[in-house]
Amino acid sequence: MKDLRLGRFTVSRIEELLGPGFAPEYLFPDWNPAVIEEHRDWMVPAFLDMKAGRFISSIHSWVLRTAHHTIVIDTCAGNHKERPDFPRFHRLDTPYLDRLRAAGVNPEDVDYVLCTHLHVDHAGWNTRLVDGKWAPTFPKAQYIFSRAEHDSIRTAAESPGVSRSIYEDSVVPVMEAGQGLLIDGAHALEDGLRIEPAPGHTRGSVALWAESGADRGVFIGDVMHQPIQVYRPEWNSCFCELPVEARATRRRILETCAEHNTLVMPTHFAPPHVGRIRSRGAMFSIAFGN
Ligand SMILES: [Zn+2]
Numbered sequence: 213m214k215d216l217r218l219g220r221f222t223v224s225r226i227e228e229l230l231g232p233g234f235a236p237e238y239l240f241p242d243w244n245p246a247v248i249e250e251h252r253d254w255m256v257p258a259f260l261d262m263k264a265g266r267f268i269s270s271i272h273s274w275v276l277r278t279a280h281h282t283i284v285i286d287t288c289a290g291n292h293k294e295r296p297d298f299p300r301f302h303r304l305d306t307p308y309l310d311r312l313r314a315a316g317v318n319p320e321d322v323d324y325v326l327c328t329h330l331h332v333d334h335a336g337w338n339t340r341l342v343d344g345k346w347a348p349t350f351p352k353a354q355y356i357f358s359r360a361e362h363d364s365i366r367t368a369a370e371s372p373g374v375s376r377s378i379y380e381d382s383v384v385p386v387m388e389a390g391q392g393l394l395i396d397g398a399h400a401l402e403d404g405l406r407i408e409p410a411p412g413h414t415r416g417s418v419a420l421w422a423e424s425g426a427d428r429g430v431f432i433g434d435v436m437h438q439p440i441q442v443y444r445p446e447w448n449s450c451f452c453e454l455p456v457e458a459r460a461t462r463r464r465i466l467e468t469c470a471e472h473n474t475l476v477m478p479t480h481f482a483p484p485h486v487g488r489i490r491s492r493g494a495m496f497s498i499a500f501g502n
Contacts, residue, residue, distance in 0.1 A: 213485060215315075216502050218475065219424020221404075224315040225485060226273040228288035228308050228337075229300065232261050233269035233480075239437060240447045247440060254500070259439060259482050267438055268482040271333050274431055275315060276422065280402055281323040284350065285420060285431045286479050290336020293381060297374050298332055308337060309349075322350040324401065327357055328433025329414040330365045331451065332374055334479065335382040346385040355386045358409065359394040361416025410435055410465065412458025413451065419465065421474075429475035435462050437480050442466065442489060442498045466496045475502050 216223040237243045248255065248262075259268050274285040288308060289301035296302055309319065327335050338355060339346040348355070365383060368375035386392050399407040401420075410419040413434045420431040435458075436442065437449050445462045452458040469476055470491035476498070477486050487498040 213483070216429075216475070216486070217427075218422055218429045219404075219427035220279065221422055221424050221427075221429075222277040223429070223477070224275040224277075224317070226275060226284075226288075226308065226312050226315060226317075227270060228273070228304075228306055229271040230482065231268065232264045232266035233300070234267055235265050236260070236267060239267060239449050240440075240444075241450055242444070242447045247444065251440065251443065255440065269437070269480045270482050270485060272479065272485070273312075273337070274477055274479075275312070275317055276405075276420075276431075277317075278402060278405070282317060282321050283324040283326060283401070283405075283420075284317075284322050284337075284353070285326050286328055286334045286433060287325060287337035287349070287382075289333045290339070290382065292341050293336055294377060295332055295374065301332055301336070304336075309340075319350050320352055322353040325350055325353045325355045326407065326418075326420060326431075327355070327361070328410070328419065328431065328479070329417040330357065330361050330375075330378060330383065331414065331434070332378055334433065335378055338382040339385045346381045348386050348389050348391055353391060354393045355391050356393045356395060356399070356407065357383070358407075358416040358418050359396050360409075360411075361414060361418075362392075362394050364415050410461050412454050412456075412461040413449070414453050417461075427475075428472050429477055430465065430469060431477045432465060433479055435465055436476075436478050439481055439487065439498050439500075442487075442496050445496065467491065470496060 276283045340349045369379035404423045410417045422429045448458045469489040487500045
């Protein structure tokens with residue numbers, strides 16, 4: 213995928229993994245296979261592998277470059293992390309950093325890292341193994357977490373499980389290095405870049421809204437996992453923590469994107485990875501590509 217232009221901003225996509233992910237009936241408790249017939253023309257095989265019975269999903273970071281800053285949005289699953297409960301992410305060894313450099317970004321160049329939330333596939337490259345210890349991958353960056361998200365994973369980490377692993381290997385080393393920045397509510401990064409709460413998938417989820425001249429885009433994290441949620445905005449994933457808020461946030465973001473022709477950049481959509489939302493009455497559709 214070539215870099216995208218959003219007015220004066222440049223956007224690159226750094227892929228970690230692409231391929232079959234969750235089974236639809238697992239990812240979406242409300243799944244109804246009748247939607248396949250309704251949407252087969254765009255959904256199969258690009259987004260749904262019928263033979264495997266699995267959605268196709270991408271795990272990627274977005275890199276947003278402005279005249280002033282280089283910003284990494286979501287940091288995938290990371291290398292060498294112990295994730296026995298998530299086989300797709302367990303002890304990975306991918307060329308993610310080579311791909312980042314190939315896009316023209318050295319880890320030392322990164323000014324901000326934004327985790328839209330602190331799930332296993334959004335915080336992994338916050339750190340990497342250096343001499344057997346977890347160290348921040350981006351040595352000069354400020355890592356931005358919403359305070360609500362940080363506090364909720366810190367609480368969850370009191371019990372054994374994946375949250376404890378993420379907190380200990382991908383959050384604590386950043387905070388101990390003095391590179392953490394906890395934000396409350398909305399937060400302006402620079403002119404035209406604004407982080408806003410997007411609660412529901414997790415309590416502290418945020419989205420990053422970009423605006424340059426007439427061009428607008430939004431990095432939504434996991435407000436949607438799959439494009440079928442554009443057509444079924446009431447469908448939460450099985451990982452959405454707050455069902456009512458997740459639905460309300462998804463609908464609100466879809467409405468805003470339709471109203472302003474905002475480019476939607478989620479973390480897990482398969483190629484072409486991005487799209488623009490159209491609305492008719494209370495229904496939405498997506499035009500893929502930028
Ligand atoms: Zn995710």
